[in-house]
Amino acid sequence: MGLLAATGFVRAFVPVAIxxxxxxxxxxxxxMRENGILGGVFGRTVFAAGAIGEILPILAISLFLGSEQTWWEALVIASIAALAYVLALVARVLARTRLATVVGENQHATSQLTLRITVVLLVGLLLVTQQFGIEAALGAFFAGMVLRWTTGANPELDEKLDAVGYGIFIPVFFVSSGMALDVVSIVENPLRLLVFLVLLVVVRGVPALLIYRRTLDLRERTALMLLTATALPLLVALAEIGVSSGIMLPENAAALVGAGVLSVAVFPLLATRLAARTPVA
Structure with missing residues (x-):
């Protein structure tokens, strides 16, 4: 990364590093669920490594790329986390009241109370984070934490959220990301895309080969390397932040998003082929 910055290839060190x-x-x-590799030691390892690869970069974006000073951003994040904790405590108290019974009785009715309450919680925390200039994904993360603390393992609610998320919001995100992709810039500078794609594997993926050598065999670690190097949603956010603030070259922003698109298209396919040949523990 230092070499890229020194040669002028990268001007915005922080967003690219994140x-x-x-x-x-x-x-x-x-x-992973469709390919039957979400369970077992391998699935749990991917989930743990992937969770770190989501929450820590979100925190880094909020702390180092926010509009305010880092200490203020940290204070706001801590306050929102405290708010999420209070909401979870309130929900647990309400779970022992008549209100919880009413909600439970109507979770399968046309009112879909549990799903509506979940959406209200999500939108509310998103608005709070946006109001203070914090990355919106952090609000969604805290909303998920509140739900897990209060409902525990709830397969019925999980299925409903999967239907809403993967049926509506995620496809819309990919469509909007594709429409915003600067294909012309990528065609004019294809080397940048390839460099960022390789860096995704080297920086994010290769450490998995070493860290989990006592837990997974070489084939599983190779699959894990490819999966952890798969990135797109936060790349889109970082590219938008970098370009709008004027600290990232537009061609680098396009190449980053393009590398993310290519990683989503190629890495999971290769990884699932490798992981499918290994027994699930």
């Missing part, structure tokens, strides 16, 4: 540490866990989960 981008190279991300993992598109939300994109990987349905792919």
């Amino acid at each position: 981008a190279l540490t991300t993992t598109a866990l939300g994109t990987l989960l349905p792919i």
Whole structure:
């Protein structure tokens, strides 16, 4: 990364460095589920590594790329986390009241109370984070934490959220990302895309070969390397932040998103082929 910055290839060190540490866990989960590799030691390892590759970059974006000073951003994040914790406590208290019974009785009715409450919680925390200039994905993360703390393992709610997320919002995100992709810039500078794609594997993926050598065999670690190097949603956010703030070259922003698109198209396919040949523990 230092060499790229020194040669003028990269002007915005921080957003590019954050981008190279991300993992598109939300994109990987349905792919792994459909291929039957979400369970066992391998699936748990991917989930843990992918969760780190989502939450830590989100925190880094909020802290180092926010509009305010880092200490203020950290204070806001801590306050939102405290708010999420209070909401979880309130929900647990309400779970022992008549209100919880009413909600439970109507979760399968046309009112779909549990799903509506979930959407209200999500939108509310998104608005709070946006109001303070914090990355919106952090609000979604805290909303998910509140739901897990209060409902625990709830397969019925999970299925409903999967239907809404993977049926509506995620396809819309990919369509909007594709429409915003600067294909002309990528065609004019194809080397940048290839460099960022290789860096995604080297920076985010290769450490998995070493860190999990006592837990997974070489084939599983290679699959894990490819999966953890799969990134797109946060790359789009980082590219938009970098270009709008004037610290990232437009061609680098396009190449980063293009590398993310290519990683989503290629890496999970190769990884699932490798992981499918290994027994699930």
